[in-house]
Amino acid sequence: DGGITQSPKYLFRKEGQNVTLSCEQNLNHDAMYWYRQDPGQGLRLIYYSQIVNDFQKGDIAEGYSVSREKKESFPLTVTSAQKNPTAFYLCASASVEGWATEAFFGQGTRLTVV
């Protein structure tokens, strides 16, 4: 089945630790995105990538890092510099063919700082 997979579904982090959230897609999409969602709120863009080996900061990139070494994978690292990392993280991918960017989302990773 084609789709986008995030893992793990739940993640617990101790303060001061870095953690990496996985996002893999087999849709052959060029563009990939990471969003953060806080309770009862909308999605805020952390990073996005249009193509392998290239990515851009979104609106709230501080305290996060990404890599895009493979088309299928776009892992997000939440570093210790992110002071309030507890949130729901969503990964998405989209085709860049044509000029419409319909995004397909994973089921999310819920990160909690303990």
Add this chain to the structure above:
Amino acid sequence: SQQGEEDPQALSIQEGENATMNCSYKTSINNLQWYRQNSGRGLVHLILIRSNEREKHSGRLRVTLDTSKKSSSLLITASRAADTASYFCATDDGDYKLSFGAGTTVTVRA
């Protein structure tokens, strides 16, 4: 700040009624999209309207776009309990940056 802002924040309607929500955005766009999110899940794409289109239909969904007012509306007709979800508008600036609003939470009462 976010590109899109939905209004109202929350909406409660009776099954069978129509639900209307609005989205306003700030900068020029390539297209505008609407997504649905069920509680604790990922988002699902509903409909896309391009900047040169004014209205689009898909099943019970009707979307309008007014680029002069930088606003869009989503109408769900004959609502069902399964329509209970949060709805988000998203703007594509043409450079693949996809920005979402804060969402409208819709509750459909049986």
